Amino acid sequence: MAKRDSGTPARPRTATLTDVARLAGVSVATASKALNGRDHVHPETRRRVFDAAEQLSFTPNTLARGLLAGRTGTVGLLTSDLEGRFSIPILMGAEDAFGAGQVNVFLCDARDDTIRERHHVQALLNRRVDGLIVVGSRTDPRPSLGRNLPVPVVYAYAPSDDPEELSIICDNVTAGRQAIEHLIATGRTRIAHISGDVAYAAARDRAEGVRAALADAGLSLVGDVQYGSWSEGWGRAATGLLLDRHPDIDAIFCGSDQVARGVMDSVRERGRRIPEDVAVMGFDNWEVLAADARPSLTSVDMNLEEVGRAAARALFAALDGSPRSGVESLPCRLVIRGSTVSLS
Amino acid sequence: MAKRDSGTPARPRTATLTDVARLAGVSVATASKALNGRDHVHPETRRRVFDAAEQLSFTPNTLARGLLAGRTGTVGLLTSDLEGRFSIPILMGAEDAFGAGQVNVFLCDARDDTIRERHHVQALLNRRVDGLIVVGSRTDPRPSLGRNLPVPVVYAYAPSDDPEELSIICDNVTAGRQAIEHLIATGRTRIAHISGDVAYAAARDRAEGVRAALADAGLSLVGDVQYGSWSEGWGRAATGLLLDRHPDIDAIFCGSDQVARGVMDSVRERGRRIPEDVAVMGFDNWEVLAADARPSLTSVDMNLEEVGRAAARALFAALDGSPRSGVESLPCRLVIRGSTVSLS
DNA sequence: AAACAGCCCGAAAAGGTTTTCGGAGTCAAC
DNA sequence: GTTGACTCCGAAAACCTTTTCGGGCTGTTT
Numbered sequence: 001m002a003k004r005d006s007g008t009p010a011r012p013r014t015a016t017l018t019d020v021a022r023l024a025g026v027s028v029a030t031a032s033k034a035l036n037g038r039d040h041v042h043p044e045t046r047r048r049v050f051d052a053a054e055q056l057s058f059t060p061n062t063l064a065r066g067l068l069a070g071r072t073g074t075v076g077l078l079t080s081d082l083e084g085r086f087s088i089p090i091l092m093g094a095e096d097a098f099g100a101g102q103v104n105v106f107l108c109d110a111r112d113d114t115i116r117e118r119h120h121v122q123a124l125l126n127r128r129v130d131g132l133i134v135v136g137s138r139t140d141p142r143p144s145l146g147r148n149l150p151v152p153v154v155y156a157y158a159p160s161d162d163p164e165e166l167s168i169i170c171d172n173v174t175a176g177r178q179a180i181e182h183l184i185a186t187g188r189t190r191i192a193h194i195s196g197d198v199a200y201a202a203a204r205d206r207a208e209g210v211r212a213a214l215a216d217a218g219l220s221l222v223g224d225v226q227y228g229s230w231s232e233g234w235g236r237a238a239t240g241l242l243l244d245r246h247p248d249i250d251a252i253f254c255g256s257d258q259v260a261r262g263v264m265d266s267v268r269e270r271g272r273r274i275p276e277d278v279a280v281m282g283f284d285n286w287e288v289l290a291a292d293a294r295p296s297l298t299s300v301d302m303n304l305e306e307v308g309r310a311a312a313r314a315l316f317a318a319l320d321g322s323p324r325s326g327v328e329s330l331p332c333r334l335v336i337r338g339s340t341v342s343l344s
Numbered sequence: 345m346a347k348r349d350s351g352t353p354a355r356p357r358t359a360t361l362t363d364v365a366r367l368a369g370v371s372v373a374t375a376s377k378a379l380n381g382r383d384h385v386h387p388e389t390r391r392r393v394f395d396a397a398e399q400l401s402f403t404p405n406t407l408a409r410g411l412l413a414g415r416t417g418t419v420g421l422l423t424s425d426l427e428g429r430f431s432i433p434i435l436m437g438a439e440d441a442f443g444a445g446q447v448n449v450f451l452c453d454a455r456d457d458t459i460r461e462r463h464h465v466q467a468l469l470n471r472r473v474d475g476l477i478v479v480g481s482r483t484d485p486r487p488s489l490g491r492n493l494p495v496p497v498v499y500a501y502a503p504s505d506d507p508e509e510l511s512i513i514c515d516n517v518t519a520g521r522q523a524i525e526h527l528i529a530t531g532r533t534r535i536a537h538i539s540g541d542v543a544y545a546a547a548r549d550r551a552e553g554v555r556a557a558l559a560d561a562g563l564s565l566v567g568d569v570q571y572g573s574w575s576e577g578w579g580r581a582a583t584g585l586l587l588d589r590h591p592d593i594d595a596i597f598c599g600s601d602q603v604a605r606g607v608m609d610s611v612r613e614r615g616r617r618i619p620e621d622v623a624v625m626g627f628d629n630w631e632v633l634a635a636d637a638r639p640s641l642t643s644v645d646m647n648l649e650e651v652g653r654a655a656a657r658a659l660f661a662a663l664d665g666s667p668r669s670g671v672e673s674l675p676c677r678l679v680i681r682g683s684t685v686s687l688s
Numbered sequence: 689a690a691a692c693a694g695c696c697c698g699a700a701a702a703g704g705t706t707t708t709c710g711g712a713g714t715c716a717a718c
Numbered sequence: 719g720t721t722g723a724c725t726c727c728g729a730a731a732a733c734c735t736t737t738t739c740g741g742g743c744t745g746t747t748t
Contacts, residue, residue, distance in 0.1 A: 014469070014494050016734060027698045032736055040696060062470045063411045064734035067703050072407065074471075077451070082436050092426050095453055104467060107421070107451040109439055123448060125358070126406045127418075150358050232636040258632060265638075288602060288633075292576040294609075360704060371728045376706055384726060408704035411733050 015056035024052035035060075066128065074104050075315060076124035078117065080158075081137030082109040085286065086304060090135050090156055093308025101316075103130075112137060121145060131315045134160075135308075139172060140201040152318035156311040157304070159327050166318070167327045168311045170302040172202050175332035176209025179253050179281050179300055182334055184217050186341055188251035188279055192222045194238045194263060195255030196230035203227060203255055206283070210253065222246045230255065235262025243270055250278055251340075257282035257289040260297055264339065268294075279340040295338030302332050359400035368396035379404075410472065418448050419659060420468035422461065424502075425481030426453040429630065430648060434479050434500055437652025445660075447474075456481060465489060475659045478504075479652075483516060484545040496662035500655040501648070503671050510662070511671045512655045514646040516546050519676035520553025523597050523625055523644055526678055528561050530685055532595035532623055536566045538582045538607060539599030540574035547571060547599055550627070554597065566590045574599065579606025587614055594622055595684075601626035601633040604641055608683065612638075623684040639682030646676050 021031040026045060034041045034049035041049075052058075066072035077094060079087045095105050106124055110117035124132065131151050136142050136158020144162035145153055153160075159167030183191055193210050195203045207225045214220055223242055228234035235254060239262070243249060252267070254260035260282030264274060272278045274295060282290055285301035307330055314324060337343070365375040370389060378385045378393035385393075396402075410416035421438060423431045439449050450468055454461035468476065475495050480486050480502020488506035489497055497504075503511030527535055537554050539547045551569045558564055567586055572578035579598060583606070587593060596611070598604035604626030608618060616622045618639060626634055629645035651674055658668060681687070 017736095018734080028735080029699075029737080030697055033697090036736080038737090042696060045696080059466065059470050061411070061472060061734050063407050063416065063472055064703085065736075067405075067407045067411060067705095067734080068736055070703080074450075082439075083432060088427060088432060091451075092453060095426075095451060099452070099464075102467070104450050104452070104471060106418075106448050107435075107439060108443070108448070109436060120443075122403065123446070126403050127448060128405060128407050258636070262636075292602070292606075361706095362704075372705080373707080373729075374727055377727090380706080382707090386726060389726080405704050408733085409706075411704085411735095412706055414733080 014061075015058045017058070017060065019056055020049065020052045020058045023056065024048045071130055072128045073102050074106060074127065074129045075312075076106045076108060076121075076127075076129045076132045077135065078108050078110060078120060078124075078132060079135045079137075080110050080112045080117070080142075084137050085284075086137065086157060086302075087135050089304035090308035090311070093305035093310075094133055094156075094312040095308075096305070097309040097312035097316075114143075117145075121149075125150065130319055133311050133315060134158075135311075138200055138202065139169060139205070152315060152323055154311045154314045154318070156307055163327070164325050166314055166324050168307055168314060169327060169329050170304070170307060171329035171331055172205035173209040173212075174329075175283070175300050175302070176206035176253075177213040178209075178332065178334055179206075179283070180210050180213035180217075182298070182336070183251045183253065183279055183281065183340065184213070184219070186251075186275075186279060189219055190222050190246070190249050191219065191251040191253065192226070192242055192246065192249050193253050193255075194226040194228070194235060194242070194259055196228065196234070196259060198227035206255065222249050228259075230258055232258050232262035232265075235259035235264075236266040237262075239263045239266035239270075243267070243272075251281070252278060253281045253283075255283055257284045257286045257297060257299055260299070260339075261289055261293060264293060264297070275338065275340050275342060281340055285335045290335070290337065293339065295343070298337045298340040299335050300332050301335050303330060306330060358405075359402045361402070361404065363400055364393065364396045364402045367400065368392045415474055415663075416472045417446050418450060418471065418473045419656075420450045420452060420465075420471075420473040420476045421479065422452050422454060422464060422468075422476060423479045423481075424454050424456045424461070424486075428481050429628075430481065430501060430646075431479050433648035434652035434655070437649035437654075438477055438500075438656040439652075440649070441653040441656035441660075458487075461489075465493075469494065474663055477655050477659060478502075479655075482544055482546065483513060483549070496659060496667055498655045498658045498662070500651055507671070508669050510658055510668050512651055512658060513671060513673050514648070514651060515673035515675055516549035517553040517556075518673075519627070519644050519646070520550035520597075521557040522553075522676065522678055523550075523627070524554050524557035524561075526642070526680070527595045527597065527623055527625065527684065528557070528563070530619075530623060533563055534566050534590070534593050535563065535595045535597065536570070536586055536590065536593050537597050537599075538570040538572070538579060538586070538603055540572065540578070540603060542571035550599065566593050572603075574602055576602050576606035576609075579603035579608075580610040581606075583607045583610035583614075587611070587616075595625070596622060597625045597627075599627055601628045601630045601641060601643055604643070604683075605633055605637060608637060608641070619682065619684050619686060625684055629679045634679070634681065637683065639687070642681045642684040643679050644676050645679050647674060650674060 017028050017031055021028045031049050034046040108120040132153045134155045141161040142158045144160040155167040159169050226238040252263055254263055264280050267278050274280055282297045282299040285299040290297040290299045361372050361375055365372045375393050378390040452464040476497040478499045485505040486502045488504045499511040503513050570582045596607055598607055608624050611622050626641045626643040629643040634641040634643045
């Protein structure tokens with residue numbers, strides 16, 4: 001692969017304000033004022049400056065501007081687990097909310113490693129980010145970055161363990177309640193709950209909502225909460241055990257869509273129809289799994305994009321001098337498909 | 345939620361080099377030289393400066409440094425489709441390769457919108473990024489950003505339509521070949537191919553490799569390539585048609601793991617055993633789908649993280665004055681599981 | 689004619705760092 | 719005592735933009 005003899009095309013040096021000023025025949029001060037719409041610039045002069053800027057395709061150096069203003073218009077987005085599918089929508093929501101303004105986002109993945117995280121935080125602070133959003137991989141509280149940072153911080157999805165800081169999370173307890181209320185509304189009374197790893201706060205929180213909703217309706221869970229892993233295989237296994245012991249089950253609420261897919265397979269193999277005999281509900285509303293299931297899977301959507309947007313807005317508010325604190329939880333949303341109600 | 349009466353804790357002003365110099369009793373010039381390991385600084389002086397820096401927990405302002413050096417140590421990562429699952433691993437690989445150095449990554453999602461993309465590119469250039477990585481959502485060539493940008497650009501996953509630019513992509517043709525060679529190696533001869541949307545270059549490229557490998561082995565495809573959509577539903581539907589017409593099929597290579605899941609369901613429902621009667625192969629090696637299938641699904645992994653890393657390295661090379669050009673394709677990798685060979 | 693108001697524009701400083709260049713100081717040699 | 723070599727340090731410029739402040743100019747009023 002020889003070097004191209006045409007050579008590297010000379011990269012155009014980007015024009016500076018000085019160049020514009022020279023071309024327009026004014027001082028840099030005037031050029032700056034003209035371009036930024038400041039007062040006391042003659043319309044004719046302003047036009048000349050704009051023409052010059054256009055001609056040189058000038059755009060201001062954000063670094064220099066940030067150095068002077070003390071604000072850079074950048075924020076750091078610190079994730080602990082990028083490949084996990086929860087971070088992404090949050091990240092999209094945040095990027096979206098910022099992108100609408102003039103803010104750009106530094107992305108850092110700490111890989112759930114504290115050392116790496118500290119390293120990244122330091123790097124971000126050196127770059128003088130205006131604020132930080134910390135996205136967790138689980139809903140369990142996570143260690144705070146510390147309260148003495150020079151910029152505001154918002155925690156998303158996973159709350160900080162310091163209650164004086166601001167955290168935006170999903171309301172998993174109410175989500176469990178919503179799911180059960182939906183099942184009850186469709187006439188189910190013998191309801192079981194197959195969840196994931198009990199070590200996850202998300203699993204325990206949802207179970208709490210489940211029990212509360214059942215109690216309110218004068219019902220109780222069929223069997224205990226089946227904790228296991230967040231996998232299809234667990235869903236299949238747990239369903240077998242559960243249906244053997246409680247053949248009269250008419251609804252199963254699952255801790256994730258993966259679990260639900262396993263549950264559906266197992267239910268169908270035992271000759272029960274979904275949703276006529278047994279209703280099945282998932283959690284996460286993971287489109288590829290839920291939409292293409294047979295029948296399509298009713299699920300709970302955590303509105304993660306909204307969590308990201310809310311975190312971004314909260315950071316804006318803090319930057320504007322109205323910091324909030326405490327844990328703010330956002331509601332989840334039911335997505336009803338064919339696995340709980342016959343769609344005809 | 346009343347404002348806390350403790351008030352916002354005064355954010356510590358970050359120390360500057362001037363502060364360090366003053367505390368150490370030297371000039372800023374000396375302080376800079378001492379901290380950066382330059383020559384001609386007395387060891388004792390250097391120690392004093394380091395002590396002062398430590399005491400003030402000084403870290404240099406990267407903005408100021410970048411303004412001066414002309415290099416900011418930042419790159420822009422432009423994705424067109426963040427929620428699609430292909431961008432993420434690439435992004436992780438790139439972030440990883442950069443993170444090892446001192447480079448930070450600006451993330452921008454253009455949402456497959458040209459206007460938005462131009463906007464983001466401009467914003468990134470204003471921030472004086474040192475380079476750009478453009479990650480596509482499909483393997484089809486995409487419009488170039490233009491060759492007259494002031495910084496080097498590397499395209500990843502989706503190549504640029506300008507062959508003079510550098511693109512790092514996956515070798516989908518060879519991937520199709522690899523898949524078929526594996527099936528043949530396990531003794532299959534009646535092989536079908538159920539793929540996704542024919543509008544995707546990925547689907548057509550893989551089919552090309554499939555045909556080439558079969559031809560080399562003196563075989564030919566059973567039925568035509570079944571193009572459809574990248575969904576489970578299509579996998580189920582296509583399998584039905586195919587098995588009706590060609591009952592002697594002993595292997596099905598699928599265009600994606602989703603399609604493969606549908607295919608597996610359908611094959612099993614027709615009473616055929618996997619892999620004894622029919623081998624099934626997927627594509628993408630999407631863990632959640634492949635690892636938890638019954639049996640676990642043999643698939644092709646596009647090594648997307650490696651694509652990201654390679655793109656990052658290529659950008660480094662370009663920054664160091666050794667730009668490359670043309671399309672460089674990286675090999676895919678077979679991940680063999682239970683759907684093609686009995687694991688006992 | 690002098691003073692004054694009002695409008696534009698330019699010089700300069702600021703922001704934090706790095707680098708260049710010259711100067712101050714020490715010591716040895718002639 | 720003067721020169722020279724050498725070591726260490728500081729002043730200043732550079733990067734690019736924004737903002738403040740003062741000055742020049744025109745036209746009007748006393």
